[in-house]
Amino acid sequence: MNEILHNALKDFHIEDFQKSLVNWYEAEKRDLPWRRTNDPYKIWVSEVMLQQTRVDTVIPYYNRFLEKFPTLQDFAEAQEDEILKAWEGLGYYSRVRNLQSAVREVAEIYEGRVPENIDEFQALKGVGPYTAGAVMSIAFNKPEPAVDGNVMRVFSRIFSIEEDIAKPKTRKLFEELVKEVIDPENPSPFNQGIMELGALICTPQAPSCLLCPVREHCKGFHEGKETMLPIKQTKKKIKNKKWIAAIVMTDTGEFVIRKRPRTGLLASMWEYPNWERDEGDARNLETFRLSLKEELGMDIQTMEPLTTVKHVFSHVEWEMDAYVVKGLLHHKINSPYLQVQESQLAQYAFPVPFQKMWEAYKNTLVNSGKGS
């Protein structure tokens, strides 16, 4: 066993720790929708939604999702636009496409039953070490580690571990540590207990150590280092990208939208037509007119400034100058473009920056007395 592990476990009362944690979890756990089921499909859905996403954000999405796709088979048979719409606003959209790909594989290869073998399950798309361990332990009560940010923070403090939790290698260290201390009789409440502790007590800022059920086991607390842990390398600054975009309405009163490429940022989501813009280039607007004319075959009648939308993603920032364009379409437009009635817009999934743009458009209609 490696040095850090050996050191961490020295003088650590494993069984007392397990009991204190599991008892606290059973007494204090929140009543969350995915804790009311044993269906591995539903637990799987919850775990994917919860990746890098807060509980309060997930709850309404989870409920709506399972209302729409109650069974694994229902979700396997759904159309891409349907599943993206169900995920709209939740972010990290490849999660839902990977989830469907994985679910379809389960439907076809495993006769619709979620594999109980962790290696088979983790081989599915979108299922990494954390999700595999979480579903195996929570749905099937298997003693597998499920190391997320909570677990690394809580265990960094309990064992006073100063490894950088931003480094991939560190997650493996914590997996080994969990394997040593997990309660083999109660893997599900143990794993969920650590995460619940991280969410309710052992929080990133100002942990409530005086309320902590495992305080007496916490080396970081005893050393007065709990607020110094975990150690995490800071990430670098994000870049800025500038766009010019438009709400385009045709002479027939329809709106022009566009499907984004299958890969990359906001993959397969819908958007309003937009092109990259060069800062300080006076020809931006003229280039924009040309793009609309050439790509859409549109004669522009009016073009008025709408708003500027700023949106910060995980690694890039957008600044979109938005316009409202009205024009004549001479030909049928081609994929990836689509012209739809306003009443049909709601069935297409738009990422947040374009939702902001549409809201601004609706507001101008209301303010100018043209709204409904």
Next chain:
DNA sequence: CATCCGTGGGT
């Protein structure tokens, strides 16, 4: 291993 991939809330 570093970077890409969303969004909203907290300080």
Next chain:
DNA sequence: TACCCAAGGAT
């Protein structure tokens, strides 16, 4: 305002 953070995974 400018960060940080939240039940990560793919490439």
